[in-house]
Amino acid sequence: MVTTNEAFPTNFLWGGATAANQIEGGFGEGNKGVSIADVLPGGKMRQQLLREKGLQFAIDKEKYTYPNHEAIDFYHRYKEDIALFAEMGFKAFRLSIAWTRIFPNGTELEPNEEGLAFYDRVFDELHKYGIEPVVTISHYEMPLHLAKEYGGWRSRELVTLFERYAKVIFQRYKDKVKYWMTFNEINGALHFPLMSMGFVPESEETKYQELFQAFHHQFVASSLAVKACREIIPDAKIGCMILAAPVYPYDCNPENVMHALEEERLLNFFCADVQVRGEYPSFMKRVFDERGVKLDIRDGDLELIKKHTVDYIGLSYYMSVTQKKDKMDDELIPGSVFDGVKNPFLKASDWGWEIDPIGLRIILNRLYDRYRVPLFIVENGLGAHDKVEEDGSIHDDYRIDYLRRHIEAAREAIADGVELIGYLVWGCIDLVSASTGEFSKRYGLIYVDKHDDGSGTLERRKKKSFDWYQNVIATNGEEL
DSSP states (O other): OOOOOOOOOTTOEEEEEOOHHHHOOOTTGGGOOOBTGGGOOSTHHHHHHHHSSSOOOSOOTTTOOOGGGTTTOHHHHHHHHHHHHHHHTOSEEEEEOOHHHHSSSSOOSSOOHHHHHHHHHHHHHHHHTTOEEEEEEESSOOBHHHHHHHOGGGSTHHHHHHHHHHHHHHHHTTTTOOEEEEETTGGGGGTOHHHHHSOOOSOTTTHHHHHHHHHHHHHHHHHHHHHHHHHHOTTOEEEEEEEEOOEEESSSOHHHHHHHHHHHIIIIIHHHIIIIISSOOTHHHHHHHHTTOOOOOOTTHHHHHHHSOOSEEEEEEOOOEEEOSSOOGGGBOTTOSSOOBOOTTOEEOTTSOEEOHHHHHHHHHHHHHHHOSOEEEEEOOOOBOOOOOTTSOOOOHHHHHHHHHHHHHHHHHHHTTOOEEEEEEETSBOOOOTTTOOSSSBOOSEEEOOOTTSOOOOOEEEOHHHHHHHHHHHTTTSOO
8 A cells, every 4th residue: 555644633533442331341230221232142152143033031141151241340440441541642432321221121211320420430530531432322232121022123112212311311421422423333233133223033024124114213213312412412423323344346247346336335325325414315215125125204204314414424444345246155254244255355354354454445435425524433443362471461463553554544545535533443452242242352452351251350451552552643643
């Protein structure tokens, strides 16, 4: 890659990103309710449940380990961790509010004061160091009660419950949080709906009807949250958040090019079009017709969506996707969250995720060309096996190389004319992997002594990447 001398903006938000269910722990403490993540065991069983119908409703600690229950114990150690983030020089820290800490079942009329007070303490600690909170309202933390009793986002009832939850946290934290996002990786539900929507489709015959109706309910809820945010915190910025991945055709065969275009529109543009442009894109009419989808759209829904669009697009970026219309099983990528084929030009991570820094520049340009709103990289990082040396050091040069090349790509995108708010490393501290429920899939610049079998001391120690990223932030990206 030929790099530019273009500088990052002086107010660029460098930092890191996490999610409550992956770091907090504190299971059952402070009157916290049970979330979907709390009943998902670690390892292969989690991956099976993410694909199959139903949820592991009963927690069976004799049979499974539940890594989210303790996670890395941020609930009790947040001051220690935030001090480390400040030492790295963070300008921003992305976290999520656990819905179940505020409304344990999701249906209560009054919020849980202990949960609200916990986040007051966290935000106050961040502000003590001049770190801007970037808050995701819903990040795979749906109350289990809403999944079991309502069927997740298939139910219109969740719109009202989500709006109540959003209004409570806007009112409570209006002086402490200025950057918000509604749903984490909302478009990811096309591939793994359980985490974000609270259900697995009943059958292949009803799959798309269920999914797209749930999407519509989320779009309405997101618009109501945007409306409430602007009324309660007029100086705040509220965005959507998508899982971004450029889709490449396998070759120049027009059938593969067309197939890649169709896949890209569904993955990257469908949800963003509704939340940023304020309307369903024209290509969705054919998608609905061919898949037998008939949405229940109520009076006022489309007007609400049109009027209350987001201020920016938050995005996660981990990989690109290569598509081929007719693919064989041996062409698929083991471990990938997408149904793509192997790209012969790319290497993959320990978990099979193809590494494509230039893809970040490509998707940033595609999104900015289409929407002309600021973009915010709120997740990017490398899950890898880390080795602790005898002297306690962790030499994660592979992570430094990964981050360096992706930050260079972000700088290139800025030179291309993209308006970029900031860059947040995913898993700035080791956490529970959402997709595999593992600790061994480590993302952090800070190592946490916690392991897949539940053992460990929870001791924190800096990796080599800690010092490297500290220098990147100190020089505003001039020294990579």
